[in-house]
Amino acid sequence: MKTNDFLCGVIEGYYGRPWSFNQRKALFEYCLRFGLNTYVYAPKDDAKHRSRWRDLYTNEESNELAQLIHTAKQFGINFVYALSPGLDITYSSEKDLTTLKQKFHQLSNIGCEHWALLFDDIESEMSQQDKENFPSFAHAHVAITNQLYDYLNKPNIFIFCPTVYCSRMAKPSLEKSSYLQTIGNGLHTDIDIFWTGPKVVSRRITMSHLLSINNILKRRVTIWDNLNANDYDQRRLCMGPFSGRSLNISRRICGMLLNPNCEFELNFIPLHTLGQWFQLIKINEKQDQFDDDDDDNNIETSEIYQIDKVFHKSLIDWLPEFNKIKSANDSQHIVKIDNSPQGMSPKSVTSLLINDEDSQESINENPTCSSSSKTHIMECDHNNTNNIYLTIDDIRLLVELFYLPYQHGPNIQQVFIDFYWLRFNYNQDQNLNDWRCRASVFHDNAKDISRLLQKLVAIHNRALLYDVYNYINDINSTINLCSKYLYWIDNNQRRSSVFMSGDEEPWSKRGGLAGDFLNLLPLGDFQSLIKSEFNSLSNIFIIRPITSNDHASMYALCTTICYQDDIDDLLNQHSQILADNKNSK
Numbered sequence: 001m002k003t004n005d006f007l008c009g010v011i012e013g014y015y016g017r018p019w020s021f022n023q024r025k026a027l028f029e030y031c032l033r034f035g036l037n038t039y040v041y042a043p044k045d046d047a048k049h050r051s052r053w054r055d056l057y058t059n060e061e062s063n064e065l066a067q068l069i070h071t072a073k074q075f076g077i078n079f080v081y082a083l084s085p086g087l088d089i090t091y092s093s094e095k096d097l098t099t100l101k102q103k104f105h106q107l108s109n110i111g112c113e114h115w116a117l118l119f120d121d122i123e124s125e126m127s128q129q130d131k132e133n134f135p136s137f138a139h140a141h142v143a144i145t146n147q148l149y150d151y152l153n154k155p156n157i158f159i160f161c162p163t164v165y166c167s168r169m170a171k172p173s174l175e176k177s178s179y180l181q182t183i184g185n186g187l188h189t190d191i192d193i194f195w196t197g198p199k200v201v202s203r204r205i206t207m208s209h210l211l212s213i214n215n216i217l218k219r220r221v222t223i224w225d226n227l228n229a230n231d232y233d234q235r236r237l238c239m240g241p242f243s244g245r246s247l248n249i250s251r252r253i254c255g256m257l258l259n260p261n262c263e264f265e266l267n268f269i270p271l272h273t274l275g276q277w278f279q280l281i282k283i284n285e286k287q288d289q290f291d292d293d294d295d296d297n298n299i300e301t302s303e304i305y306q307i308d309k310v311f312h313k314s315l316i317d318w319l320p321e322f323n324k325i326k327s328a329n330d331s332q333h334i335v336k337i338d339n340s341p342q343g344m345s346p347k348s349v350t351s352l353l354i355n356d357e358d359s360q361e362s363i364n365e366n367p368t369c370s371s372s373s374k375t376h377i378m379e380c381d382h383n384n385t386n387n388i389y390l391t392i393d394d395i396r397l398l399v400e401l402f403y404l405p406y407q408h409g410p411n412i413q414q415v416f417i418d419f420y421w422l423r424f425n426y427n428q429d430q431n432l433n434d435w436r437c438r439a440s441v442f443h444d445n446a447k448d449i450s451r452l453l454q455k456l457v458a459i460h461n462r463a464l465l466y467d468v469y470n471y472i473n474d475i476n477s478t479i480n481l482c483s484k485y486l487y488w489i490d491n492n493q494r495r496s497s498v499f500m501s502g503d504e505e506p507w508s509k510r511g512g513l514a515g516d517f518l519n520l521l522p523l524g525d526f527q528s529l530i531k532s533e534f535n536s537l538s539n540i541f542i543i544r545p546i547t548s549n550d551h552a553s554m555y556a557l558c559t560t561i562c563y564q565d566d567i568d569d570l571l572n573q574h575s576q577i578l579a580d581n582k583n584s585k
Contacts, residue, residue, distance in 0.1 A: 003156045007078065007255025008278040009038035010271065011224060014231040016262040018043035021064050023264040025071055030268070032075045034275025039072060040116055040159075040257055041065075042082035044231075050084040054099045056106050066110035073111070080157060081107045082116035091126070091140035092133035100144070101151050114157035117145055118194075120165055137163070138179040142186035149188055159222055160187060161194040167209070168199050174212060184217035192254050195221035201229065203406045204244040210252040222255040227404065228270040230261045235510070237402035237471050239266050240409065241273040241311040247304065250281045263467035268321060269399055272314035280305050315395050322390050326461040388458050397452055398468070401475055415445050419482055426489050439486045446483040449476050478510070 009031055012019055019027070024039075031039065041049075048055050057065065065081075072079035083103060089096050104115065124137045134140040145160050152158065162183050164170050170177035183193065195213055197205040205223065214220050225245075228238040238261060245256070258274050260267040280303045400409020408416060422439055426432075453476045459465055511518065546554065 005037070006250060006278075006281070007038040007157070007222060007257060008274070009036040009040075009077065009257055011040035011042055011082075011257040011259045013040065013042040013044065013082075013224065013259045014229055014262050015044045016231050018046050019264050021068070024068055027264070028068075028071055028075045028077055030271055031077050034272055035279050036271065036275050037076065038078040038080065038255065038257060040080040040082055041068075042084065042116065042118060044084070049082070051087060053083055053085045053087075053089075053103065054096075056103065062106065062110055065107070065112075069111045078114050078157060079112060080114040080116050080159065081112045082118050082159075082161075084118040084120070086119040086122035086163070089144075091130050091144050093129070097144065097147060100148060104148065104152060108152070113155060115148075115152060115155055116159040116161065116194075117148060118161040119163050120161045120194075122163055124163060136178070136182060138182035139186065142183060145191065146186070146188050149191055154188075154190065157192070158190070159192040159194055161224065165194055165224065166196040166198060166200050166202070167213070174216065177216070180213075180216050184219070189219060192222045193217050193219065194224040196224050196226055201226045201232075201405050202244070203227075205249060207246065207248055207252060210249055214252060220252055220254045223253055223257065225256060225258045228258060228260040228267065230263075235471070235474065236405070237261055237263070237266060237468075238404055239269050239399045240403035240407075241307055241314065242270055242277050243273075243307050243404065245277070247277070247281055247284060250285075265321075265461070265464040265467040266402075268318045269311070269314045272317060273310045276310040276313065277305050311399075312392075315392050315399070319390065319392060319395055322395075322456075322459045322461050322464060324461045326463045328462045328466050388455050390455050390459065394452055394455060397448065398456075398472070401449070402471060415442065415479075418442050418445075419486075422486055432490070436490065439490065442486060443483050446479045449479050452476075474510070 010027060012024075027039065031037070044050055048057060048061070069079045081104075083100070085096070085100060089100075119141055126134065126137055126140060130140055134143065141160075141162065149155075149158050160183075162180070164177060164179050167174045170180060174180070187193070195217075196202060198209055202225075205225075210221065223245075227242065227244065228240070230236045230238050242258070250256075256274070256278070258270060260270050283303050396409075397411070400412045403409040403412070407413070418438055419442055422435065422442060426435055449472075453472050456465055456468065456472060509515070
């Protein structure tokens with residue numbers, strides 16, 4: 001990059017429905033507000049960005065892009081247009097090269113000055129024509145990228161995305177990747193290179209890692225950061241704060257561009273905290289107080305990036321966004337909002353708590369929790385069920401439910417650990433006071449999540465609501481199901497329409513076909529979430545096929561667990577069940 005300016009902002013580079021014109025304009029306002037300076041236009045499912053990259057934009061599309069470019073310039077934001085031709089380009093074709101130039105020329109005519117050429121997520125196999133013209137895939141990328149860079153008169157910002165864009169993709173290793181070595185040696189030195197870190201979604205990006213990749217690529221990389229991306233999992237949101245990137249690394253990179261959640265309205269916290277990270281970098285650069293250590297705690301600076309502090313500040317600033325009058329089609333109406341309780345309260349709120357024959361209002365025994373019990377209650381008012389006004393604690397709970405790819409929010413992590421303990425430590429032969437105390441805490445936390453859903457349904461910002469609704473409704477249903485399970489096992493496992501019935505509703509097992517396939521894969525366990533001391537089970541079991549000698553034991557086990565006191569009646573109703581037939585022989 002010719003300029004020494006550090007690029008910090010957003011890359012719209014996910015798979016899925018692209019953001020709308022109004023959402024991008026709102027993004028520019030956020031960038032201005034948070035101190036971010038760059039936006040990269042790279043939505044994978046804009047057909048003319050990727051699958052139909054050869055097609056020029058229509059007049060209507062071109063006018064819309066021109067307005068975005070103009071708005072970005074007004075806000076002092078670098079608008080970077082990216083093209084992704086790698087799905088079907090012939091690198092040695094003069095026709096394809098001319099088509100690329102025409103596409104960039106069209107954008108140049110409407111005011112675009114900054115560019116990116118992307119070859120991520122494509123096959124590395126070249127056509128026969130390309131094999132005859134280039135020694136390798138990397139040489140083809142170098143040739144066409146350098147030609148476009150020269151054609152555009154060596155612009156100040158031109159970023160190349162390699163096919164190998166993280167350490168995990170480098171074969172046989174990062175240091176021995178011939179592809180990366182060719183890219184580093186062949187690309188013009190002023191062309192920047194995107195890099196996602198050790199992985200596609202990197203938990204941490206360290207100074208030592210950057211020194212290694214910069215040495216290979218012969219330049220400082222620009223980070224394409226997928227920390228808050230969620231396009232790879234339709235049931236996941238990553239709304240947590242920007243983290244795992246020391247302030248120090250700014251000296252080893254040209255920029256930090258966040259590829260966030262597909263749902264536009266849910267990116268406030270990631271972008272706000274990224275902006276705070278960037279502002280601290282600028283403060284410390286002025287004071288020239290960096291060192292080369294990965295650990296922020298070792299920096300002799302007046303300002304450090306403290307996750308809890310920046311997270312809390314972003315929560316405070318996000319809360320008013322929930323009360324903006326904003327329709328589902330993201331058009332924002334400028335109206336005066338009555339913030340009084342009377343003005344903010346809808347006439348009625350429909351209860352979304354799940355009622356089921358298995359639910360109970362209270363546990364059979366409700367002992368007082370002792371101070372020695374390892375319990376955790378999130379700070380919410382469990383008694384005020386009529387309060388429908390969102391608070392900072394509510395917003396924190398929402399974000400912690402959908403935190404970051406490698407970790408849950410700290411309070412929700414504790415809720416998960418509590419349920420894990422409750423699931424495996426119910427023993428009728430022991431005193432259940434502690435178990436029931438912890439179960440009561442879990443039930444309260446489940447009610448907090450249900451109340452949060454009720455409050456969200458009542459907000460004025462319908463665009464935000466509809467972006468988050470499916471996710472919060474899904475986790476609310478799941479936690480309620482877990483709560484009902486605890487009631488069930490503490491009520492002698494009476495007959496249930498949900499648990500061990502053999503006739504479950506589809507909502508009791510999520511994921512559809514994808515879930516069925518994933519259940520067959522050896523993807524690991526909860527080792528990163530559950531510590532060994534939380535699991536009281538120490539036995540190791542070996543799974544083997546059932547044999548004829550097992551039939552009697554299996555029959556006894558099934559009838560004991562599933563049917564309990566209803567066994568005689570059920571056997572009369574289902575005389576043809578397998579266990580009965582086997583037992584009668």
